[in-house]
Amino acid sequence: MSLPTAPTRYDLTREEFGALLDGEPRYRLDQLWSGLYEQLADPADITNLPKKLRERLDSELPLALDLVTESVSEGGDTVKFLWELDAPTGGSGSRIETVLMLYPDRATVCVSSQAGCAMACGFCATGQAGFTRHLTTGEIVEQVVRASQTAKASGRRVSNIVFMGMGEPMANLDRVWGATERIHGDIGLSARHITISTVGIIPGIRALKDLPLPVNLAVSLHAANDELRNEMVPINKRYPIDDLIDACAEYLEVKNRRVSFEWAMIDGVNDREQDAKELAELCWKLRPSAHVNLIPLNPTPGYPTKGTALKKVYAFRDRLEELGANATVRRNRGTDIDAACGQLAAGQPVTLSKKP
């Protein structure tokens, strides 16, 4: 499926906005830019702009995403947005998801970088559904802005962005990077609070290393030997573990940012003593140590295996620590609204509170 040709509200760069405002006094650009990105306002609500201009901007710069449902988890600390793409042309039927997670000390938005995913990891709901298309920079930025508007409405400010929604960011790196620059430079988040997660596309990691901002790199490792990883993460056949670790080491060296490994724990598959040992060895190669995020596998319809029991997940963490690797257990968020890691599949039924 092809990308939209007409730009939407958050696609345009500052320079492109300048051209659109040609003939207006120069300070209008500052007013518009700060209205959109600092106040997170819609053009119609940027009241220091003349009404006529607001109306023109509103119609010339439509939103890209149509809200299908907004689901709130029990307790209210996780919000999942289901969007339909191509809103300006009436909607294409393709859907993506964004998750807002409110913690006591921070608020994180998990964004999608593609509609669907071509990486075909069997345990991941997005992978099971296949690839539809890349997202534009504007579609990625809009997810952040609109989730931030929801956070703002309850008095919270988004502090962290993780590219851990649907899609493989490295397969769409130019647009992901365009969005990262906007999130950093215009919305004002620190690069240290932005994490790009990859299935392990080595050329992408190398390209990211040569880009200026020190964003965090997360790698979805899940297995520490090629035989098992080839099965779980098919792209490993093209980018095997030793080469992947070399690319991570280069990233660490250049950016001086900790690299983290994602590890979805699957009962009897990657939660054994031998797995802990192999994983710890890989962690040591990224001195002082890569950080391991342990996620008990979330059940998805297309994958028969079950997640490791929580007690065993903690025992695995302790074992990794004993072996000298850093590890934390990532609490599952939003399982009740199908918003947990790997569950984003755009269209699974949701039974809890829905708007609109």
Ligand code: SAH
């Ligand atoms: N394609 C990128 C971004 C997706 S991030 C990447 O692979 O890193 C989503 C994270 O959730 C990845 O670490 C992914 O492997 C993990 N994941 C996928 N399915 C899962 C599941 N069923 N349970 C737990 N984690 C899962």
